[in-house]
Amino acid sequence: MVLGQGSLADWLLILPILVCFLFGSVLLMMRRQMHWHPPVAITGLVVLLAVDIALLVEIANSGPRSMAMGGWRPPFGISFVADMTSAMFLAVSGFVGLACGIYAIASIDSEERRYGFYPFLFMLMAGVSGAFLTGDVFNLYVWFEVMLIGSFGLLILGSEREQLDGATKYCFLNLIAATIFLLTTGYLYGIFGTLDMADIAVKAAEMEGQGELQTIAVLFLVAFSMKAAAFPLNFWLPASYHTPRFVVSALFAGLLTKVGVYAMLRIVLMLFPPEREAMGLLIAWMAGLTMVIGALGALSQTDVRRLLNYVVITGIGTILAGFAVPPLLESTSIITTGAASVIENQTAVMRATNLAAQGTLASGLAGSIFYAMHSIVVMTALYLAAGVAAFRNGSSSLHEMGGLWRRHPLFSALFLVLLLAVSGLPPFSGFWPKMLLVRATLAADLPWLAASVLFSGFLVTIASIRIFTLGFWRPLPALGRAADPAEAREIAEETFRAPPPGRPLALIPLVGLCLFVVIAGVWPEWLASLSYTAAGELLRPAGYLNAVLGDVR
Amino acid sequence: MEVAVAAVSGIMFSFAIYLLLSRHIIRMVIGVAILGNAVNLSIFTAGRLGPIAPPLIPSGLDMPPTEIANPLPQALVLTAIVISFSLFVFLLVLTYRAYQDLETDDTRRMRVAEPEDEGLPPLGY
Numbered sequence: 001m002v003l004g005q006g007s008l009a010d011w012l013l014i015l016p017i018l019v020c021f022l023f024g025s026v027l028l029m030m031r032r033q034m035h036w037h038p039p040v041a042i043t044g045l046v047v048l049l050a051v052d053i054a055l056l057v058e059i060a061n062s063g064p065r066s067m068a069m070g071g072w073r074p075p076f077g078i079s080f081v082a083d084m085t086s087a088m089f090l091a092v093s094g095f096v097g098l099a100c101g102i103y104a105i106a107s108i109d110s111e112e113r114r115y116g117f118y119p120f121l122f123m124l125m126a127g128v129s130g131a132f133l134t135g136d137v138f139n140l141y142v143w144f145e146v147m148l149i150g151s152f153g154l155l156i157l158g159s160e161r162e163q164l165d166g167a168t169k170y171c172f173l174n175l176i177a178a179t180i181f182l183l184t185t186g187y188l189y190g191i192f193g194t195l196d197m198a199d200i201a202v203k204a205a206e207m208e209g210q211g212e213l214q215t216i217a218v219l220f221l222v223a224f225s226m227k228a229a230a231f232p233l234n235f236w237l238p239a240s241y242h243t244p245r246f247v248v249s250a251l252f253a254g255l256l257t258k259v260g261v262y263a264m265l266r267i268v269l270m271l272f273p274p275e276r277e278a279m280g281l282l283i284a285w286m287a288g289l290t291m292v293i294g295a296l297g298a299l300s301q302t303d304v305r306r307l308l309n310y311v312v313i314t315g316i317g318t319i320l321a322g323f324a325v326p327p328l329l330e331s332t333s334i335i336t337t338g339a340a341s342v343i344e345n346q347t348a349v350m351r352a353t354n355l356a357a358q359g360t361l362a363s364g365l366a367g368s369i370f371y372a373m374h375s376i377v378v379m380t381a382l383y384l385a386a387g388v389a390a391f392r393n394g395s396s397s398l399h400e401m402g403g404l405w406r407r408h409p410l411f412s413a414l415f416l417v418l419l420l421a422v423s424g425l426p427p428f429s430g431f432w433p434k435m436l437l438v439r440a441t442l443a444a445d446l447p448w449l450a451a452s453v454l455f456s457g458f459l460v461t462i463a464s465i466r467i468f469t470l471g472f473w474r475p476l477p478a479l480g481r482a483a484d485p486a487e488a489r490e491i492a493e494e495t496f497r498a499p500p501p502g503r504p505l506a507l508i509p510l511v512g513l514c515l516f517v518v519i520a521g522v523w524p525e526w527l528a529s530l531s532y533t534a535a536g537e538l539l540r541p542a543g544y545l546n547a548v549l550g551d552v553r
Numbered sequence: 554m555e556v557a558v559a560a561v562s563g564i565m566f567s568f569a570i571y572l573l574l575s576r577h578i579i580r581m582v583i584g585v586a587i588l589g590n591a592v593n594l595s596i597f598t599a600g601r602l603g604p605i606a607p608p609l610i611p612s613g614l615d616m617p618p619t620e621i622a623n624p625l626p627q628a629l630v631l632t633a634i635v636i637s638f639s640l641f642v643f644l645l646v647l648t649y650r651a652y653q654d655l656e657t658d659d660t661r662r663m664r665v666a667e668p669e670d671e672g673l674p675p676l677g678y
Contacts, residue, residue: 088592145636153644164651166666171644176573176586182633183592189626190599243666304676327650398675427583 010067011078012058015051016129018091019044024122034113038105041118044096048125052087052094059087060530064537064547066135066198074135074548075199081135083544084534085369089262090132092373095516096380097125098255099509103384104247106506107391112157112245120157124251131259135548137185137195140263144178144227151256154248155240166243177226184219191216198398198548201271201541214408216277221283228260230320231290234313239296239310242305245385249305253312254380256374261319262376265368277326284324288452290317293461304386304396304467308379311422311463312457315375321453322368322437325444327361327539328405359474360444365535366546367436367469370527374429374520378422381513385415388506389471403476412472414514419464421517424457429520432528567590578648578658585644589637590640593630600626 023044030036063081090309109119134140155167189195191212192203204213229237241249268276294313300397301307388411389404390396405412421428434453441450520527537543565587572584577669608624610617652658
């Protein structure tokens with residue numbers, strides 16, 4: 001029942017969480033040495049990113065890996081599993097976390113650091129990493145809550161009235177979503193008698209098509225789409241994401257909603273494929289409405305950050321679109337063959353993965369995963385950039401911004417790159433996943449879904465261009481309102497003469513994130529092939545099952 | 554027994570949902586507390602309410618000598634209680650702070666973060 005010591009590489013699986021908790025608690029102990037917080041935290045985030053990348057390389061080379069906590073074998077103990085999907089999400093989250101950590105040195109003052117910005121950041125990262133890595137449904141709930149507690153702390157950093165208002169709505173809605181998740185976990189246990197994902201995957205394939213499984217799949221879909229802010233359950237996001245500090249908004253927009261998407265991929269798609277297929281049309285409608293309503297919401301906003309809130313929602317809809325596509329292959333046997341080939345050798349697994357890569361679902365899923373990677377980076381970068389823009393303008397309202405293009409050409413260029421990327425225009429990273437998604441939805445005979453991907457992209461382009469023309473390109477509105485020419489000249493001299501020193505430190509993470517956007521846009525092959533591998537592994541989880549259950553056989 | 558417990562948790566769910574639909578935050582907080590407990594109860598029921606002997610194996614034996622209660626749902630519920638209670642306390646403090654600062658606990662009047670009627674975005678320049 002108890003396994004022996006795992007290999008050294010297995011320990012990589014637990015390291016991301018260990019690093020987060022270690023540095024988080026060290027930072028808590030250093031409450032009186034505030035000036036030491038940034039260097040220690042950045043060290044921690046660099047180590048975290050290094051571990052995440054090492055894990056990604058390891059998974060890319062040798063397939064899914066698992067580690068059983070305390071050596072208890074999987075159906076009894078809690079296992080940590082990483083396949084390509086988890087490793088990719090993990091690596092990008094580490095990247096984004098580091099970017100936000102560096103940005104926070106410039107934007108979070110020492111008083112807010114004293115409230116515990118960095119410890120909360122590590123708690124959030126621990127929750128996110130744990131959610132990506134765990135192979136146990138109840139454990140996933142626990143990591144969700146760890147993440148939630150970290151996010152509560154960050155959300156009310158500063159305790160302004162606006163923040164308290166936003167936080168109240170955020171806390172209630174997320175707590176209810178987590179409770180629905182817990183309830184469903186209870187039912188899952190009642191039916192299967194196990195909470196280990198690999199074990200459930202095998203058992204669910206045996207009892208396919210029973211009504212209870214459909215109920216569970218729907219409940220999971222509700223819980224996770226609330227977490228991810230998909231259409232009918234998205235109202236809490238625009239109510240709260242614009243109230244905290246910019247860097248906190250950036251972290252949330254990048255990571256929290258994507259964890260919901262990841263959980264949906266892992267649980268609804270990997271564990272219940274026939275049930276997901278039965279809900280295909282429902283998910284397709286959800287995706288289409290999320291995209292279009294998010295984009296329309298973005299058009300109606302005056303504040304840059306609230307506009308971006310809606311762009312986040314559009315991104316979630318786009319990710320869901322790839323998720324709704326029915327597979328062309330005979331889908332019902334996907335998991336069964338996966339479970340059967342656990343006993344077969346690795347080459348059969350590889351062949352199954354390649355076969356799956358030809359179906360429309362695989363191509364749609366690859367598009368979704370690719371888009372999620374892009375969305376995590378771009379949304380974080382956009383909020384960080386909006387923070388810089390608001391800092392240099394003294395406002396984030398489109399009524400009051402202006403003239404940034406003339407004062408800060410480099411920063412404006414970065415912002416333009418990000419805006420074009422989020423709209424899905426060609427030379428940047430948003431284009432390729434959208435192309436995959438459109439191709440998959442067309443092949444799956446859902447032309448209206450393809451149309452809504454393109455239409456929402458068009459609306460987001462308009463919203464982005466509005467940010468750029470109003471916030472960056474036009475002259476400063478205060479100039480136009482000045483009473484006489486002398487006053488106007490004074491304002492102009494004051495604003496245009498010397499750019500405020502700003503905080504060059506805040507630009508470094510932005511440049512880094514933009515580099516990712518450009519590289520993934522110009523050379524998308526590596527990311528696309530990783531996404532295809534990830535999608536294939538999700539559809540035929542033989543490797544995953546083998547990693548978890550294989551060594552106890 | 555299971556039917557009775559399931560019915561009780563159903564009643565608790567309906568109370569919780571009724572309270573959560575309220576406009577006043579303090580009622581919603583109570584709703585969240587009841588919801589958490591209703592969920593715990595249903596997890597407990599999902600793990601089958603069997604014999605009540607404690608799940609302990611005497612030394613020297615490999616298996617329990619008698620039928621024992623299922624320990625796993627208890628472990629799950631214990632974890633869930635700790636988490637939901639701590640979050641409930643956080644929510645309580647947050648509600649109090651929000652009431653102090655916003656001077657209302659009516660969600661319809663809490664519109665600081667999303668002001669009503671803020672006009673159109675700029676349409677041109």
